[in-house]
Amino acid sequence: MARLFSPIKLPVHMPIIEFHQDEVWELPPQAEVLARSDMTGVEMFRLGDRAMGVQGHPEYSKDILMSIADRLLRNDLILDHQVDKAKASFDLRQPDKDLWKKVCRGFLKGRLQSSQQPQQQQHQKQQKAAQLVL
Known part of the structure; x- marks a missing residue:
């Protein structure tokens, strides 16, 4: 039962389907990069517990x-x-649909793990972010 309330850690690789021309390159200072790829430094992000963005399409x-x-x-x-x-x-x-469901539900339930590091360590946090491969 304790596992139900444990934080959700992002894996190192989270394949996702991407078809887009527009990309997010800059985030507000309070935003946290959760995943990056060779294509872009912002594949997935969140803004506190209010907003999460994913540039790919986990629903595809x-x-x-x-x-x-x-x-x-x-x-x-x-x-x-x-x-x-x-x-x-x-x-x-192939994208892991169950993993993406878990990540999205985890965010909605406030369990997506955050490092909560100070602003000056933002660059290090981005370097350690999960890397998407598709």
């Missing part, structure tokens, strides 16, 4: 991913090799 399935990719391909917005890369990437690292 492979069917949704392929539907979007096919539509973008038909409209000449992406190239064949980009669709092939997306399919191969998904086959290698």
